[in-house]
Every structure is written in structure tokens, then in C-alpha cells.
Amino acid sequence: xxxxxxxxxxxxxxxxxxxxxxxxxxxxxxxxxxxxxxxxxxxxxxxxxxxxxxxxxxxxxxxxxxxxxxxxxxxxxxxxxxxxxxxxxxxxxxxxxxxxxxxxxxxxxxxxxxxxxxxxxxxxxxxxxxxxxxxxxxxxxxxxxxxxxxxxxxxxxxxxxxxxxxxxxxxxxxxxxxxxxxxxxxxxxxxxxxxxxxxxxxxxxxxxxxxxxxxxxxxxxxxxxxxxxxxxxxxxxxxxxxxxxxxxxxxxxxxxxxxx
Numbered sequence: 001x002x003x004x005x006x007x008x009x010x011x012x013x014x015x016x017x018x019x020x021x022x023x024x025x026x027x028x029x030x031x032x033x034x035x036x037x038x039x040x041x042x043x044x045x046x047x048x049x050x051x052x053x054x055x056x057x058x059x060x061x062x063x064x065x066x067x068x069x070x071x072x073x074x075x076x077x078x079x080x081x082x083x084x085x086x087x088x089x090x091x092x093x094x095x096x097x098x099x100x101x102x103x104x105x106x107x108x109x110x111x112x113x114x115x116x117x118x119x120x121x122x123x124x125x126x127x128x129x130x131x132x133x134x135x136x137x138x139x140x141x142x143x144x145x146x147x148x149x150x151x152x153x154x155x156x157x158x159x160x161x162x163x164x165x166x167x168x169x170x171x172x173x174x175x176x177x178x179x180x181x182x183x184x185x186x187x188x189x190x191x192x193x194x195x196x197x198x199x200x201x202x203x204x205x206x207x208x209x210x211x212x213x214x215x216x217x218x219x220x221x222x223x224x225x226x227x228x229x230x231x232x233x234x235x236x237x238x239x240x241x242x243x244x245x246x247x248x249x250x251x252x253x254x255x256x257x258x259x260x
Contacts, residue, residue, distance in 0.1 A: 003036075004032050016051070022066050023054035026052070048102070052104070052105070052107065056111065057069050058112070059111075064235075067233040071197065075206070080103075081104065081106070086117075086151040086171070090128055092121050093126050097130055100127070113149065136168070139163075142165060143185055143192070145170065151169045154250075163258060186218045190258075193225045194226045198229070199228065199229070202225075224253045
């Protein structure tokens with residue numbers, strides 16, 4: 001009902017923002033998003049300026065109904081934009097851009113990062129363009145392509161690793177900065193795609209296919225992917241961090257890449 005009302009407000013010229021309590025709860029509004037918000041402009045040319053704020057992700061011991069990463073559910077749907085910042089500065093600039101965009105935007109904001117990441121943010125208004133990744137760390141040995149909480153996993157691993165790793169924060173998933181990804185791979189020639197979401201059917205699969213189609217001749221090793229194991233999110237924080245999440249498997253993939 002709320003999402004349907006937001007679409008009506010948008011048609012009337014407003015810029016509605018819907019905040020879901022948890023991204024997991026979006027399933028009860030799924031039809032409104034994938035069949036109404038996403039397709040309205042295609043049907044009759046009317047902009048649908050609706051921003052859905054989606055508190056997402058795990059790492060807080062909240063179990064399978066309050067911890068899911070469900071961005072891949074919507075990645076397949078034409079007409080939707082998907083934004084996923086990893087830090088306060090990007091969150092403010094990308095949220096402003098999302099609100100001003102005439103397309104429906106799903107703005108994923110990680111619950112664990114609410115409580116753990118702080119930084120100074122300008123008081124003035126500013127925008128960050130969608131579809132432009134950020135190079136978080138430059139390197140030469142291999143590239144990690146990631147977003148959200150994966151950015152912080154990657155930074156922590158790189159700080160304690162003997163490898164010279166380039167880290168890319170996608171920031172927006174649709175539109176996707178394919179050119180930025182390919183530029184880094186042409187430099188390092190090896191890539192690990194890392195996300196919190198379950199591995200099977202995750203966004204990393206599509207990114208892997210795009211790299212294979214567009215930069216195969218630059219690869220010196222198979223494309224590696226890492227995601228959560230294919231089970232519901234556990235309640236136990238210890239199991240979540242030690243087994244479910246891919247944090248402790250990054251080094252295994254890095255060694256395979258470097259030794260290939």
C-alpha cells in the first residue's frame with residue numbers, strides 16, 4: 001500500500017521516499033516494484049520518482065528474516081536503479097542523487113555499517129553520480145570488485161596482506177560501471193568479485209560474465225567469486241561471521257589467484 005501510494009504521489013509531481021524497516025520486508029511490495037514502478041515509464045512515458053530506502057545485510061545476529069542481502073532480486077528487472085553505498089560521504093551524495101532521479105531507485109544501506117562506520121560529511125548539499133565506481137585502494141597484484149560491507153572486508157584484508165591489491169567500490173549496481181571494472185582488470189590481470197549476498201545467482205555472477213565477454217584476453221587467472229554460503233542467514237553471530245560470511249575465505253582465493 002505504501003509503495004503504491006508513493007507511485008501515485010510521484011505521478012502527481014512529488015518526490016516520495018519510502019523507508020522500509022528492513023529490506024527483507026520488501027517481498028510484500030514486490031509486485032508494486034517490479035511490475036508498477038519499474039514499468040510505468042515504459043508503458044506511457046511517465047517518470048516514476050520513487051526512492052526506496054532499504055536497510056539491508058547481516059552481521060548483527062538478527063537471523064534469516066532481518067539480515068538478507070536481496071539486491072540481486074531486483075538487479076534482473078529493467079527500469080530499476082540500485083544504489084549501495086559503503087560509507088557516510090557516499091551515502092549522502094548518492095541519496096540526494098537518488099531522490100532527484102526520475103527513475104525508481106532502491107537505495108540499500110547496510111545496518112551493520114550504521115553502527116560501525118563514522119566519518120565527516122559536508123554540511124552543504126552535494127551529488128555523487130550513479131554508475132561511477134570508486135577506487136578505494138590502488139594496487140597491481142589483483143583487483144577486488146565489491147560493494148557495501150565487502151568494501152570494509154577487503155580493506156581489512158588488504159591492510160594485513162602481502163599482496164598489492166586494488167579495491168573497487170561499485171557504489172551503484174544498476175547502472176554498473178563496467179568501464180571502470182575493465183580498466184582495473186587490464187591493469188592487474190586478475191580479479192576477485194566479493195559480495196555479502198549468497199554466491200549462487202548473486203550479482204557477482206553477472207559481473208563475472210561481463211568481464212569474461214569483454215576482457216578475457218587480459219586475464220592471467222580464472223575469475224574468482226566469493227559470497228555467503230547458500231543457506232538462510234544464521235542467528236548466531238559467531239556462525240554468521242566465521243562460516244556464513246566469506247570473510248575467512250578471502251585469503252584462500254587470493255592465494256589461488258596469485259599462484260595460478
